[in-house]
Amino acid sequence: MNAVELHLPQDFTKSFVVFREKGAFFPAPWHYHEHYELVLVKKSTGRRMVGDHIGYFDEGDLVFMGSMLPHVWVNDPEYFEGEADQEADALVIHFTKDFLGEGTMKMPEMEKLKKVLKLSQRGMAIKGKARAEIDRLMTEMPEMPGLLRMSNLFAVFQELAHAEEVEILASPAFVQNYESLASDRFKSIMEYIMQNFDQKITLEQVSGVANMSVTAFSNYFKDQFRMTFVEYLNSVRIGQVCVLMSETDKNISEIAYNCGFNNLANFNRQFKKHKGMTPRQYRKKLEAGL
Template sequence: MKATEHRIPKDFDKSFTVFREVGAYFPCPWHYHPEYELVLVTRSTGRRMVGDHIGYFGEEDLVFMAPRLPHVWVNDAPYLNGETGHQADAIVIHFMEDFLGEAFNAVPEMEMMKTAFQLAKHGMEIKGNTRSRINAIMKKMPDMNGMQRLSALFSIFDLLAATTEYELLASPAFVENVQLTTSNRFGIITDYIMRNFDRDIPLTEIAGVANMAVTTFCNYFKEHQRVTFIEYLNSVRVGHACKLLSEKDHNIAEIAYECGFNNLANFNRQFKKLKGMTPSEYKRTLVL
């Protein structure tokens, strides 16, 4: 079974990502990605496969995984068939190893965490009191501001670095021998978006960059990025707008057009959809 590479869009104003996975079931196929990942299931049951390990998950299940380790969470039939009366729910943290700069991992305080990073290559099912304490922190993180989230992540690092309450999942043989061959197509697509997001990018154009038909490209992009091309493009534009709002004294209309939005109303609508506030409200938070 070939694993697919997934990329989660990251905001310009955040060094790592915290999000809730909410739906009738968890939609991701067998996949991997370049980030470390913590997955806390708050509601659902089913089977999870991490490397060559197959186990079962329920509420409060917590797993820590290193980059490029293939995994999938498969909900039980009542969730897949819409028979539970409630949605599956999980909280997920993604971060790159150098998310605070290459020098960060070299500081003495990170020495103990390096062991957890090595163990995470197998996937770690966190158990006991450590799990309870980390889960309590993670449940609050979606509603935290930036500095609070960063402080919370450091608290989680401290718990992971010291714990002996875990089970390793993927076998040593799997970790040693896994070979994941990935296309550079994602790199080509994302590089093109980052160079051209400040103007209109028709689907025919970006599909041509990927050397695909439009329908094939749309399906491919949604499968791997978990959002549509337009949703991803808007997230990049809004992220850049946040950067400009914090750095420049331009008015909001100027920033909207500089980020590729063709009218101010659409900019305000997409910004509020992604940030939960208008650009003007966001700008005011920067001076508080």
């Protein structure tokens, strides 16, 4: 499934857009657009994909994303099946890099904001005190008149620029390759991995998606990522294992199988290679709050 480039509607009476996304579920597909985007989930749970990062969201989840970064929020099954006890609900802000005009971003007061905008190219999950304050500011904005709404946006920028608890989402390799190559072939490969990492993926399958021979694909992938396809796939799977270990009480073996590892010995070996400790040691650190 290819990422869709969305051309977002522009309200020419406003320099930026803030709106509420509310309904049975969040409808947008795996997509990207030129706008910077801030997403605050008020109600709902599910899985979000930002670049090559997969994580789970629930109420209060706050993510800031840069221009052209592919992403999607997928609600849990009960929302699609009409069995959730509440509607999905999120607040969203969209703005373009030049919405304040070229001269504004050259002002010295904007230096910290420019650094945040650069980091947002990988996606940023905002947590802690900054998340709580941005939640308050965004919740007020839809009903505000123009100048007050703009004032709250600058207050949001202030919180983003000084946030101490931030998780950077997509890998540098993903962003660098996605931006520099911007090719249908590369996008197809990455989207296939992100949609199927929890299943068995063979070199024959993914090279077919790229419309390349296995040898050509292997060389192409290693040239772009400085690692083999299997090494990259394992890194994506281990990343998802860590998310599930931190957010669920499922046993480690079940998590490993759910993330595409069908051999526990290989899983344990790969986990220690990537994290420098065993899965059990990692979970004990999580439980100890380390």
